[in-house]
Amino acid sequence: xxxxxxxxxxxxxxxxxxxxxxxxxxxxxxxxxxxxxxxxxxxxxxxxxxxxxxxxxxxxxxxxxxxxxxxxxxxxxxxxxxxxxxxxxxxxxxxxxxxxxxxxxxxxxxxxxxxxxxxxxxxxxxxxxxxxxxxxxxxxxxxxxxxxxxxxxxxxxxxxxxxxxxxxxxxxxxxxxxxxxxxxxxxxxxxxxxxxxxxxxxxxxxxxxxxxxxxxxxxxxxxxxxxxxxxxxxxxxxxxxxxxxxxxxxxxxxxxxxxxxxxxxxxxxxx
Numbered sequence: 001x002x003x004x005x006x007x008x009x010x011x012x013x014x015x016x017x018x019x020x021x022x023x024x025x026x027x028x029x030x031x032x033x034x035x036x037x038x039x040x041x042x043x044x045x046x047x048x049x050x051x052x053x054x055x056x057x058x059x060x061x062x063x064x065x066x067x068x069x070x071x072x073x074x075x076x077x078x079x080x081x082x083x084x085x086x087x088x089x090x091x092x093x094x095x096x097x098x099x100x101x102x103x104x105x106x107x108x109x110x111x112x113x114x115x116x117x118x119x120x121x122x123x124x125x126x127x128x129x130x131x132x133x134x135x136x137x138x139x140x141x142x143x144x145x146x147x148x149x150x151x152x153x154x155x156x157x158x159x160x161x162x163x164x165x166x167x168x169x170x171x172x173x174x175x176x177x178x179x180x181x182x183x184x185x186x187x188x189x190x191x192x193x194x195x196x197x198x199x200x201x202x203x204x205x206x207x208x209x210x211x212x213x214x215x216x217x218x219x220x221x222x223x224x225x226x227x228x229x230x231x232x233x234x235x236x237x238x239x240x241x242x243x244x245x246x247x248x249x250x251x252x253x254x255x256x257x258x259x260x261x262x263x264x265x266x267x268x269x270x271x
Contacts, residue, residue, distance in 0.1 A: 003033045007047070014048045025049050028066045040067060052129075058082070060108055060137050068126040069102045073233045080204065080231045080241050081109055084177060087202045087227060087245040090114050094174035097198075099149045099189065104130030104142065106177060106204070111142040114175075119144045120152045149180075150189035157196055177202040184210025187217075194221045201246040206233075211242055222249050 007013060007029060014027055026049025032041030044051070044066055052065045058078050064070045071077040084106055088096065090113035098107040101119030103126050111117040111134075119142060121127050127146040134142045145152045176198045178185055184207065185193075193201060201223060205211035215225060223246040231241045 002029055002031060004031065010047050018048075025053055026051055030066060057105065058109060060105075060133070062103055062105060062133050063129050063136075064103055065125045065129050067123055068129050069123075070105075071233065076231055076233045076241075077105075080233065080243065081106055083229050083231065083243045084179075084202050084204055085109050085113070087200070087229075087243060088113075088175045088177060089200060090175070095172075096175045096177065097153060097173045097196075099153060099176065099178045099185075100180045101130060101144065102126050102179070104133045104144065106179060107142050107144070108134060108137055108139050110175075110177065111139045115141065117142040118156070118173075120149050121146060122148055148186070149178075150186040150192065153189060153196075154192045157192060172196055173198045175200045175202065177204065179204040180210075182207040182210065185214050190214060190217050190221075193218070197222075197248065199248050203242075203244040203246065205242045205244070206239070208240070208242065211244070215244065215246070218246055223247065224249055 017024055017027060027047050028051055029045045029047055030040050031043040031045065034041065052063050055062050055064060055070070055074070057074060058081065062070070071080070088094075088110060090096070090110065092113060092115060094114045094116075096110050096114045096117045098104075098110060098117060098119040101107045101121045102123075104119055107117050107119040107130065119127075119130055121130065121144070124146050127144050130142075130144045134140075134144070145156070173196060176193055176196070178189075178193075178201070184205070201218065203211065203214065219225065225244060226247045227243075227245040229243045231243065233239065233241045
C-alpha cells in the first residue's frame, strides 16, 4: 500500500520480489492518500501478473482479488465450511441467503445442495469475484448482490414478498447463513432475519463477543441454539472461528398468551 501510484524502479522491485519468491503470480499497488484510519484505498495498479490470485478449495476454483476476503488456513477452512453446510441441512429444495458472502465460497458450496442461493457483500470487487467463481464452477442457481447486508436483504424482501398462490411467500428463505466481520451482524439485519423467519440460521463467527451478543438477540426472538462447533483457524492464538446452528421455535415467545381463570374467590394464572 502506497500514498502514490508512482513507484520508482517498479520493474526492479518486481524482479527482486520474484528472485526471493518465484511463486508470486501477481503484484498490485494499493493507493491510499487519505489521512484516515482506513488501511486500504479505492484505487489499485497492477504492476505484475493478472491482478488477482486463484486457489482451489473443496474441489472448487476461486478467483481472489486484492480487496476480497479469503480464509488463510485452507485445511481448517474446509472443516469450517463443511460444518456450515452440514448445519444448513439442505435437501435440494431450499432457498438460502448467504449474508456477508465475500467471493462466494460458502454460497457455491450451498448451491450444490440448495434450490436457490442469494449472496450479498459490501465489497464490489468481491461480488465480481463471486459471479466469476459461480461461472467457472458452472453454478447456475446462485445470484449475488453488492451493498450493505442489512439494506440489500431488507429491500429485497420488502420489494419481492408476495404469495405464490399456495400460501407460500416466494422470498422467504428456508435457511440464512451469516458470516459477518468481527463487529458482528447489524441490528437491522437481525430484525430482518427474524421478520423473514427462516427455519434455520447458521452463524459463522470470528469473534466470540459479538457472536454472544447476536445469539442473545436471536434467542430472545424465537430461535434456539441447537449446535455449536468451534474451529481452530489460527493455531497457537486465542482466536477461534465458531459455527452455530439456530432453529426456529415452533412457538415464539411473543405467541404466548397470558390467561387468568377465576374460580370463585381463587385466581389461577397460567402462561
